[in-house]
Amino acid sequence: MDVRSQISMVFHLDKCIGCHTCSIACKNIWTDRKGAEYMWWNNVETKPGTGYPTKWENQDIYKGGWEKSMGKVRLRGAGKAKGLLNIFHNPHLPVIDDYYEPFTYKYLNLIESPEEDTQVTARPVSMITGKPIDIKMGPNWDDDLSGTPDYARNDPNFKNLSAGEQEAMFQLERMSMFYLPRICNHCLNPACVGSCPSRAIYKRGEDGIVLINQKVCRAWRMCVTACPYKKSYYNWGTGKSEKCILCYPRLESGYAPACMHSCVGRIRYLGVLLYDASQIENVAASDDEDLIQKQMDMILDPFDPKVIASAKKNGIADSTIKAAQQSPTYKFIKEWGMALPLHPEYRTLPMLFYVPPLLPVMATLADNDVESQKGTLNPISKFWERATKYDTTNEHIFGTIDDARMPLKYLANLFSNGDEELIKETIKKLMAVRLHRRDVTVGDLNKEMVAESLKEVGLNAEMADAIYYLTSLAKFDDRFVIPPAHREQAIEMSEFTGDRKGSAGFGFVEKPARGL
Amino acid sequence: MDTLNNFFFIALPYIAFLVFLIGTISRYKSQKFKVSSLSSQFLEGKKLFWGSIPFHFGILILFFGHLVAFLIPKSIILWNSEPLRLLFLEISSFIAAICVFIGLILLYIRRITDDRIKMVTTKMDIFVELLLLFQIFTGMYTAVFMRWGSSWFASVMSPYLKSIFTFSPDITTVSAMPLLFKLHVIGAFVIILMVPFTRLVHFLVYPLDYIWKPYQQVIWNWNKRKVRSPKTPWSIHRPKNN
Ligand code: HEM
Ligand code: SF4
Ligand code: SF4
Numbered sequence: 180m181d182v183r184s185q186i187s188m189v190f191h192l193d194k195c196i197g198c199h200t201c202s203i204a205c206k207n208i209w210t211d212r213k214g215a216e217y218m219w220w221n222n223v224e225t226k227p228g229t230g231y232p233t234k235w236e237n238q239d240i241y242k243g244g245w246e247k248s249m250g251k252v253r254l255r256g257a258g259k260a261k262g263l264l265n266i267f268h269n270p271h272l273p274v275i276d277d278y279y280e281p282f283t284y285k286y287l288n289l290i291e292s293p294e295e296d297t298q299v300t301a302r303p304v305s306m307i308t309g310k311p312i313d314i315k316m317g318p319n320w321d322d323d324l325s326g327t328p329d330y331a332r333n334d335p336n337f338k339n340l341s342a343g344e345q346e347a348m349f350q351l352e353r354m355s356m357f358y359l360p361r362i363c364n365h366c367l368n369p370a371c372v373g374s375c376p377s378r379a380i381y382k383r384g385e386d387g388i389v390l391i392n393q394k395v396c397r398a399w400r401m402c403v404t405a406c407p408y409k410k411s412y413y414n415w416g417t418g419k420s421e422k423c424i425l426c427y428p429r430l431e432s433g434y435a436p437a438c439m440h441s442c443v444g445r446i447r448y449l450g451v452l453l454y455d456a457s458q459i460e461n462v463a464a465s466d467d468e469d470l471i472q473k474q475m476d477m478i479l480d481p482f483d484p485k486v487i488a489s490a491k492k493n494g495i496a497d498s499t500i501k502a503a504q505q506s507p508t509y510k511f512i513k514e515w516g517m518a519l520p521l522h523p524e525y526r527t528l529p530m531l532f533y534v535p536p537l538l539p540v541m542a543t544l545a546d547n548d549v550e551s552q553k554g555t556l557n558p559i560s561k562f563w564e565r566a567t568k569y570d571t572t573n574e575h576i577f578g579t580i581d582d583a584r585m586p587l588k589y590l591a592n593l594f595s596n597g598d599e600e601l602i603k604e605t606i607k608k609l610m611a612v613r614l615h616r617r618d619v620t621v622g623d624l625n626k627e628m629v630a631e632s633l634k635e636v637g638l639n640a641e642m643a644d645a646i647y648y649l650t651s652l653a654k655f656d657d658r659f660v661i662p663p664a665h666r667e668q669a670i671e672m673s674e675f676t677g678d679r680k681g682s683a684g685f686g687f688v689e690k691p692a693r694g695l
Numbered sequence: 696m697d698t699l700n701n702f703f704f705i706a707l708p709y710i711a712f713l714v715f716l717i718g719t720i721s722r723y724k725s726q727k728f729k730v731s732s733l734s735s736q737f738l739e740g741k742k743l744f745w746g747s748i749p750f751h752f753g754i755l756i757l758f759f760g761h762l763v764a765f766l767i768p769k770s771i772i773l774w775n776s777e778p779l780r781l782l783f784l785e786i787s788s789f790i791a792a793i794c795v796f797i798g799l800i801l802l803y804i805r806r807i808t809d810d811r812i813k814m815v816t817t818k819m820d821i822f823v824e825l826l827l828l829f830q831i832f833t834g835m836y837t838a839v840f841m842r843w844g845s846s847w848f849a850s851v852m853s854p855y856l857k858s859i860f861t862f863s864p865d866i867t868t869v870s871a872m873p874l875l876f877k878l879h880v881i882g883a884f885v886i887i888l889m890v891p892f893t894r895l896v897h898f899l900v901y902p903l904d905y906i907w908k909p910y911q912q913v914i915w916n917w918n919k920r921k922v923r924s925p926k927t928p929w930s931i932h933r934p935k936n937n
Contacts, residue, residue, distance in 0.1 A: 183913075254910075258910075259905065259906060260906070262905065263902070263903075263905065263906070267747045267748055267750075267751040267752070268736060268740070268743055268744045268747045268748050269736060270744075272736055272737065272740060273737075274736070274737055274738070274739070274740050275737055275738055275811075307738065307811050307814055308810045308811055308813075308814055309814075310810065368911070369911070372910070372911055372912055373910035373911060375905075376902035376905040377900065377902045377905070378902075378904075378905070378908060378912055380912070381912045381913065381914045382911070382912065382913045382914070383913075383914060383915075384913050384914060384915030384916070384919055385915065385916065385919075393728060394727035394728050394730075395727070396731065397730065397731050397732055397897065397900055397902070398731045398732045398733055398734040399732065399734075399902065400734050400736065400737070403737075413734070413737045415735070415737050415738050415815060416815070417728075417731075418731040418732070418733035418734065418815075419728070419731060459911070492920065493919055493920060494915075494917075494918075494919035494920050494921075494924075495919075665916075689725070689726060689727070689728050691728055692728075692729070693729070693733070693815075693817075694726075694728070694729030694730065694731050694733060694894065694896075695729070695817055695819040695820075695892060695893055695894060
């Protein structure tokens with residue numbers, strides 16, 4: 180056992196309201212610079228939708244992530260010989276048009292234009308060339324456009340859904356969507372690290388944050404291809420790649436990352452996980468069916484004395500072990516088994532987990548027969564006179580899951596490598612907690628049924644209350660359990676702290692200007 | 696004429712090699728952020744393909760060709776003693792040269808016409824590409840119109856360069872060469888001289904070690920096992936891990 184600690188995250192999708200506050204917080208701090216305008220280290224996608232960059236999930240186009248070959252994993256589009264041969268021109272590199280060409284408007288025109296017969300406009304200009312452009316794409320271009328032919332229907336996650344099922348999802352009455360906020364997953368088997376020929380990308384041992392050393396990056400641009408989540412970005416201005424740094428300067432001083440701190444829906448949780456690093460290679464190369472289970476098994480119980488002993492032997496600080504024991508993410512992921520990784524089939528072992536959304540899935544139309552409903556719609560007020568819209572309570576407990584509005588298969592393609600049972604299990608848990616809480620607060624449900632539903636998903640009243648607390652009431656310190664960073668060790672490395680005087684704070688004294 | 700020859704074939708090479716050495720080392724040490732291949736593929740990929748691929752594969756073949764001729768000149772002369780083999784060598788290197796030439800022209804056109812690429816083109820980029828064009832042109836001219844091109848490197852340049860590296864410069868043979876050949880040699884020294892100030896530094900950091908290094912890389916501040924072990928005595932020099 181080789182115990183390491185990892186800062187992990189859980190996003191509770193039921194709570195995301197799609198406000199993009201997280202993206203803006205991140206943009207303002209980190210990527211509001213030349214060459215980085217197009218980067219959204221944090222972005223929020225509408226699902227179903229094509230995402231950012233367009234169709235990033237389709238690895239037939241982007242060739243990201245690892246693939247299994249002869250009992251091992253190898254990079255699909257970059258890596259070793261392939262990487263070095265393609266170094267002069269990387270055939271799988273997305274170009275800026277796959278994201279969008281950053282633009283601004285000529286606002287000054289509005290003020291300084293001479294008097295004219297026509298209305299003055301602020302024309303859009305490209306932030307690369309400064310010339311007027313026709314905007315074809317922008318950040319969140321497909322926001323809320325679930326059901327549209329250009330976006331939702333091109334979602335790669337429909338791959339296993341029948342044409343009928345897809346059509347059903349796009350019917351206006353049944354249309355549903357949810358938001359998927361994404362940041363770098365700070366993976367255990369990061370493809371970006373594996374693909375970097377100059378070894379500029381590394382995982383920090385102490386907390387597992389994946390960083391790109393800006394002084395070592397040589398713009399071989401393999402990481403952009405390799406990261407299946409497209410979370411490593413090329414800065415065309417400086418000629419260096421950049422990615423989410425999990426706000427490590429904030430984490431080190433005890434603050435939550437900016438996206439998490441600002442999250443309006445309070446959907447984000449951050450905490451330490453202890454895991455067994457000796458298994459990384461094995462787990463990454465395991466069979467499709469076992470992938471998630473094995474990834475979960477790698478995560479160790481921080482209360483187990485054996486785990487604690489080997490953690491200590493490995494130099495993990497007591498304070499970090501304590502943080503692991505209080506970690507909200509450990510509870511969601513392991514104790515309650517409610518959080519799943521996004522696209523585990525890319526085999527990077529992501530450390531950002533998602534609680535799948537219940538609402539758009541579960542809320543069914545009481546009367547599924549859309550035809551008959553058409554007649555009941557009041558033509559003027561556009562209102563259904565019969566209460567046929569949403570129905571979340573029913574006698575069959577979990578009866579509605581199977582004919583949910585968002586097919587389970589779709590969620591399974593996102594979060595469990597197609598395993599619908601696993602999705603069903605987590606959805607049932609979410610449902611059971613709701614039933615339990617309704618029983619506690621309203622008390623109009625059949626007590627036996629509530630107890631049975633909890634039992635069926637392996638929860639008890641106490642756990643359900645804890646889930647409820649962490650989901651709905653949790654305060655800042657419950658949601659973010661940040662271990663002390665022990666930066667004194669890093670500072671000591673420079674032996675004489677005076678070395679750092681006058682530097683930019685991150686040991687960067689040189690002006691980060693483009694080379695010649 | 697002698698002063699000129701002395702300047703271009705004795706002074707220039709020494710200046711070039713000295714500047715190259717000091718310049719690249721100091722750029723690597725103190726301006727590491729600026730050591731990059733400055734890829735522009737992200738802004739424009741298709742035209743780059745037709746330029747960059749022939750250019751780079753061609754130039755690497757030519758580079759190693761020159762290197763071999765420098766290191767084992769006798770074998771090259773021996774090889775060339777048979778007309779057929781001479782022809783083979785000349786033709787194959789000429790194909791590489793054509794690749795470089797065409798590739799470079801495409802790259803240059805891309806640099807000066809593409810709106811996006813213009814935004815990431817410095818004066819130095821233009822200078823480098825013109826310099827390389829000049830170099831490849833003089834090289835090809837030598838190859839086509841002077842039929843001993845490939846042997847010349849072995850018989851003339853090798854001894855001359857050796858004399859430079861052993862600090863006993865002997866320029867009698869080089870000085871007697873035709874003008875275009877001389878320009879090719881001078882161009883080479885200028886390129887070497889300019890490496891530290893241009894994007895050319897990128898080929899010095901070719902990541903060959905990637906082949907044998909493991910995929911994953913984890914860096915600790917200190918040696919993680921030793922740093923908290925009570926047996927490790929505290930000192931300023933704690934066990935490092937990176
Ligand atoms: C050792 C192997 C080399 C490697 C791995 C390499 C790699 C690269 C890469 C990745 C680029 C950026 C291409 C892009 O825009 O995406 C580049 C551009 C360039 N390289 Fe190399 N290179 C090598 C050798 C050389 C040599 C020997 C020369 C010339 C003496 C050279 C001259 C150039 C020039 C002029 C460009 C700019 C092309 C342009 O965008 O207009 N390279 N190289
Ligand atoms: S999400 Fe992508 S960039 Fe982040 S660690 Fe994983 S492979 Fe690397
Ligand atoms: S700030 Fe929170 S609620 Fe708003 S979009 Fe981001 S993750 Fe969702």
